[in-house]
Amino acid sequence: MSTVVLDDVTKVYPGGHLAVDRLSLRAENGELLVLLGPSGCGKSTLLRMIAGLEDITSGDLWLDGRIANHLAPRDRDVAMVFQNGALYPHRTVRGNIAFPLEIAKADPALVKERVTELSKALHIDETLERRPGTLSGGQRQRVAMGRAIVRQPSLFLMDEPLSNLDAGMRTELRMEISSLVRALGVTTIYVTHDQVEALTLADRIAIMNRGVLQDVGTPGQIYNDPATAFVAAFLSSQQINLLAPQVRTPQNEYILLDFGPHQITIPWTDPRAYAVSQHTGGHIIVGIRPDALAPVPDTFDGPSFHGRVRTLEYHGHEWLAYVEAGLPAVTVPEPPDPRAAGGPAAAGATGGKARSMMRRLLSGGAEPEPETPPETNGQALSGTHRRADLIVRLGSRPVWRAGETARVGIDLNRLMLFTSEGNRIDPPRR
Ligand SMILES: Nc1ncnc2c1ncn2[C@@H]1O[C@H](COP(=O)(O)OP(=O)(O)O)[C@@H](O)[C@H]1O
Numbered sequence: 001m002s003t004v005v006l007d008d009v010t011k012v013y014p015g016g017h018l019a020v021d022r023l024s025l026r027a028e029n030g031e032l033l034v035l036l037g038p039s040g041c042g043k044s045t046l047l048r049m050i051a052g053l054e055d056i057t058s059g060d061l062w063l064d065g066r067i068a069n070h071l072a073p074r075d076r077d078v079a080m081v082f083q084n085g086a087l088y089p090h091r092t093v094r095g096n097i098a099f100p101l102e103i104a105k106a107d108p109a110l111v112k113e114r115v116t117e118l119s120k121a122l123h124i125d126e127t128l129e130r131r132p133g134t135l136s137g138g139q140r141q142r143v144a145m146g147r148a149i150v151r152q153p154s155l156f157l158m159d160e161p162l163s164n165l166d167a168g169m170r171t172e173l174r175m176e177i178s179s180l181v182r183a184l185g186v187t188t189i190y191v192t193h194d195q196v197e198a199l200t201l202a203d204r205i206a207i208m209n210r211g212v213l214q215d216v217g218t219p220g221q222i223y224n225d226p227a228t229a230f231v232a233a234f235l236s237s238q239q240i241n242l243l244a245p246q247v248r249t250p251q252n253e254y255i256l257l258d259f260g261p262h263q264i265t266i267p268w269t270d271p272r273a274y275a276v277s278q279h280t281g282g283h284i285i286v287g288i289r290p291d292a293l294a295p296v297p298d299t300f301d302g303p304s305f306h307g308r309v310r311t312l313e314y315h316g317h318e319w320l321a322y323v324e325a326g327l328p329a330v331t332v333p334e335p336p337d338p339r340a341a342g343g344p345a346a347a348g349a350t351g352g353k354a355r356s357m358m359r360r361l362l363s364g365g366a367e368p369e370p371e372t373p374p375e376t377n378g379q380a381l382s383g384t385h386r387r388a389d390l391i392v393r394l395g396s397r398p399v400w401r402a403g404e405t406a407r408v409g410i411d412l413n414r415l416m417l418f419t420s421e422g423n424r425i426d427p428p429r430r
């Protein structure tokens with residue numbers, strides 16, 4: 001049993017590469033915490049620092065209430081499983097799982113009992129006398145897990161253990177990992193880049209981008225109430241619609257989100273109204289998942305867009321529609337890459353930088369004020385100057401036809417509102 005606390009932890013690799021940037025996070029006793037983020041965001045680096053395989057550049061790691069920065073890996077009581085759980089090829093499955101106990105000179109009767117018990121839990125009891133070379137990928141990962149957990153570590157670390165398996169095996173083993181670590185009650189930190197894995201497995205998810213922690217919460221909290229546009233987009237199973245309206249407050253009667261060809265009003269009674277009104281005159285980012293949009297009749301007088309249905313896409317369990325509504329779309333705003341500058345992370349974009357980033361993000365050029373010339377280094381923001389289609393989830397029936405003009409109703413409660421830097425305007429409570 002163990003708690004893990006990361007306090008303002010930074011990792012700079014030799015050569016100056018900033019891989020983890022002032023990250024603070026806590027894993028509770030017995031919790032299954034999933035570290036989620038795109039490839040290269042620093043997940044493995046963080047896990048390896050917890051395991052003691054990588055030095056911590058600055059900040060503190062606490063294991064079970066004690067500073068652990070300088071503890072040797074073997075003194076941390078931590079077990080780790082990697083993507084390619086390497087096994088001893090000349091030992092049987094039984095020999096592989098028993099190995100850590102044999103090294104610790106455990107009583108042979110106890111070894112036998114533990115191996116039998118674990119191999120049953122992992123559904124590899126039929127393979128105990130076989131060599132790893134004769135096993136499937138899924139079976140090999142089960143053996144690697146058995147070997148890691150056999151000495152009952154206080155902390156179990158898994159780095160993308162399912163990434164090399166085919167889809168069916170991934171789902172099966174995912175469920176088994178979930179029940180195994182919960183049955184053992186061992187604190188587990190599980191790394192993945194797969195949002196479905198994270199949502200299905202986690203007690204809580206910590207989501208990272210470019211070495212920076214973006215959000216932490218239960219799957220429901222961070223899916224429904226994400227802290228940043230990055231989190232909203234990363235956790236969306238269908239691509240999220242990100243739009244960039246201007247905020248106006250005509251005669252102070254209501255708040256108008258002005259998308260150019262379309263407007264949406266937000267009444268003052270909306271709990272987010274005051275926070276949004278602080279952006280009057282400026283642009284914000286609105287995130288709308290495709291399932292927060294729905295076909296409505298042309299007579300609908302609630303919040304809606306209209307446009308031409310360009311194409312319909314069949315996804316088996318649902319249809320998606322791509323609607324040309326003349327809306328300027330943006331991509332997820334990224335902070336300037338601190339690694340490109342070679343220094344430690346700057347404290348977010350400055351106002352001027354954020355404005356010019358916003359100008360480049362905006363495709364419609366609703367406000368073509370010429371300021372400083374656009375930055376050309378770093379960010380790959382080309383390709384964002386477009387009027388993207390609105391993606392609408394239709395459910396199991398394609399109620400529209402390609403080419404027709406359609407009205408799209410908007411679930412106002414599910415509009416997510418972000419600043420131009422991508423932070424929530426009405427911060428979620430955690
Ligand atoms: N030993 C190393 N030396 C220098 N840079 C590294 C080293 N290991 C990883 N990196 C870099 O640090 C960043 C984070 O890597 P990593 O933690 O492996 O990401 P993830 O596991 O999220 O894919 C990447 O840009 C990677 O190239």
Ligand SMILES: [Mg+2]
Pocket residue numbers: 040043044045159
């Ligand atoms: Mg990794």
